[in-house]
Amino acid sequence: MPAKPSGAPQRRSRNTGAATASGGPPLSLERIIATAVELLDTQGVDGLSMRRLADRLGAGAMSLYWHVGNKEEVFDLALDAVLAYHPPEAEAHGWRANVVHMLEDWRAAMLRHPWSAALLPRRALGPSMLGRLELLSQTLSRAGVADADLNVAIWSVWNYVMGATITRGSFDRSPDDLAAAQRRLTELGERYPSIDRSRLLLDSDWDGAFKKGLDLLLDGLTPKR
Amino acid sequence: MPAKPSGAPQRRSRNTGAATASGGPPLSLERIIATAVELLDTQGVDGLSMRRLADRLGAGAMSLYWHVGNKEEVFDLALDAVLAYHPPEAEAHGWRANVVHMLEDWRAAMLRHPWSAALLPRRALGPSMLGRLELLSQTLSRAGVADADLNVAIWSVWNYVMGATITRGSFDRSPDDLAAAQRRLTELGERYPSIDRSRLLLDSDWDGAFKKGLDLLLDGLTPKR
């Protein structure tokens, strides 16, 4: 029996210097995840296959499975890596600025890595997301939101950002798709006149709308001062 | 040359009565999509393969490709089928009730078909979604939202529902997963004290929180009366 208990994969990565067959740097969980993120950024969700990932690492496909239980875990870890939050060290701008910073950082991270929006609904909450939730929870609580309203407040803000990011992410497609959308929209002008008139899908100031809506929400959720 | 121009797949479905090899009812786009939804409901996103779908229809796998361009299109059509909105015929409850009804119906549909949340971020807006957007746009506009604020209002509400549904969807997992989550959460109580204290992930009254948050948003977005 070699090792590899499937119940709790170990991923110790002591990495005592053994290089891969092609002489590249040794495999490690960090390197695997970093390369996975790279691959996802350049090729999208469907572009990530275990073989391609291994190739980029100069390793055999099955070598990955020593460090990782299965492909899903690669997705989980890549997602979590990309969503990690490092709050700014010097801050005294008040609770609201902190919350807004964290949420905008979240949104920015997901837009920087568009595949994350497609992955998020499938995966459970990883440490990064839990950390953000915890921060949100603490900050709102400290801002004076009553315990009875806290959960509503947290989820409202959370959901808003989640939805805004996912919606937004589904709109920056390739120029081809964009041209097609333009064509289709004018053709559909009669069927969807109000959407057409407001140029909802075309001219929307996403970032501005995001910020405005968030402000409104926070105004409504926290005790007025 | 048989036919089948790949540029614009035809899917006419004249269906002159030719039955499938196994004697079942003939293939048609409607039957394919309905069965696809069935399969997605019972087996999830990964459970839908062209071969399985064809088997359920009593047809050969490649027969599907006469009616459908590729697998992605099956996803698109299934998603759109599930998200179609049929507003109640008799309504005079005012604009707000109409908006709320449509949004709750949307949320209910997505929770009834959990795979839809995973699919939505990947696909463009289909007719059903556009129809809902159009309705939302018209209703808010008629309710007195100024043109300048209209897009912000639409997207805020939209994003809220989207996020709420996706978040919520990622929490009703199998009993196994739920037990595991419970175990993990108490273990993580020290790392995420505020989440733990508020029992944010466990006891949350999702439906109540959804409605409250939505009310708050609508209050903030529409002219006060």
Place this chain on the structure above:
DNA sequence: CGTCTGACTCGTACAGTGTACGAGTGTTTG
């Protein structure tokens, strides 16, 4: 009647996928 055209079905084949299995390597420990 024969032939033709188009609608539709489907068997085969191919390249690609995730990963189970087990043999291999080199290092550390007893």
Place this chain on the structure above:
DNA sequence: CAAACACTCGTACACTGTACGAGTCAGACG
């Protein structure tokens, strides 16, 4: 030295989406 460990990886298998082309049948046209 031997045994245990940490790790790598080639082969194999079941399964995927779908390109290709042959096959079936209904109705139209001569």
